[in-house]
Amino acid sequence: MPRPFPPLEAVPLAEQHGQSFVRLVELMQRLRAPDGCAWDREQTLESLRRYVIEEAHEVVDAIDGGDKNELRSELGDLLFQVVFQAEVAREQGDFGPDDVIKAIIDKLVRRHPHLFADEAPADAPVSSADVLERWEKIKARERGNQGLLESVPRGMPALLRAQRVGEKVERVGFDWPDTAGSRAKVAEELGELDEAIAAGDPAAISEELGDTLFALVNLARHVHVDAEAALRATIVKFTTRFAHVEQRVRDQHGGWGEGDNAVSLAQMDVYWNEAKQKK
Known part of the structure; x- marks a missing residue:
């Protein structure tokens, strides 16, 4: 009932x-x-x-x-x-x-002693960077002997997880001192990827591609870009532009075609460039 x-x-x-x-x-x-x-x-x-x-x-x-x-x-x-x-x-x-x-509630109060403690701590944070640093210190005390990176969820999307790993180790000083060092690491990893591709070694290619992606995420962190959001935006841009290509192919050719009647890559590039101009 x-x-x-x-x-x-x-x-x-x-x-x-x-x-x-x-x-x-x-x-x-x-x-x-x-x-x-x-x-x-x-x-x-x-x-x-x-x-x-x-x-x-x-x-x-x-x-x-x-x-x-x-x-x-x-x-x-x-x-x-x-x-x-x-x-x-x-x-x-x-x-x-x-x-x-x-x-x-208990966690948030505990990790904001500068707001909720009976007395403000001597090293009370004054900036958002100070707040994050203190947060990590309190979190580390709470977790005892747990490894620094064990708190990063393994189920996170890979780019997001990579950026969080980089942020964690940065706070204990394990990081490039500036953007230049991070950018040089990207170049180094790209060189090693090129070598793996030239050697035709699938396992090495996979490993070096992963290293390159990780280096790019670290570079994104150094230039204050959210790698996950940046890639999402690029996917949306690509999807929008390809939708234009797809519509033009339907309108002008009646479909993608097959074999000798397939729409050429050169023609698709024309439609792609139209999409780029549309903004």
């Missing part, structure tokens, strides 16, 4: 303090109840993993697209995944949604 779930009343922005969060938890528990949704009841922490990743990527897409309504929707989807995981864990007797919130 269906049980209606009363809708939320709109709350003015100035009066929003997260008071509606409890309703999302209530809804999640209703979905997982014995008379709830069969699909929701079947889910596990493991089965939900893909949705956490998917929703996080959709949030990034919404940010890149600049659509605030879409971002609001996608943030809701991501928040639902957090609540979903927490509810599954609560049912298993591990932790619940309130434990999740308590954990992040």
Whole structure:
């Protein structure tokens, strides 16, 4: 027998303090109840993993697209995944949604002693760089003997993970002192990649290509560029330009064609250059 779930009343922005969060938890528990949704009841922490990743990527897409309504929707989807995981864990007797919130609040307060301690520390940070340095020091104390790089999630996209690894080691001084050193490393790795390609060694090519990509990410960090965002922007640009090529091929040739009737690369380059001019 269906049980209606009363809708939320709109709350003015100035009066929003997260008071509606409890309703999302209530809804999640209703979905997982014995008379709830069969699909929701079947889910596990493991089965939900893909949705956490998917929703996080959709949030990034919404940010890149600049659509605030879409971002609001996608943030809701991501928040639902957090609540979903927490509810599954609560049912298993591990932790619940309130434990999740308590954990992040405790962590943020602990890592901002210059704001929340009884007395401001003598080395209280004055810039964002100081804050990050102090954050890492506090984090290191909390983690004890854990390796510096063990806190970087292995499931991160590779470019993002590489940049986070570089940031971590930079904070303990294991880094090129300037951009020139990082740029020279890129040239060195490209030379080694060329040698591997010339030798025709697939394993060496793979290794040297990885080294080159890692060096490029480090260069991006030195010039204050987000490597992941830069590549995403380039993919969007390429996709947009190729869509123009594809449309021109359909309009002028009726399709890509095959064999001797295939659209030539030279002709596609003409359409590609048209796309570049469109901006």
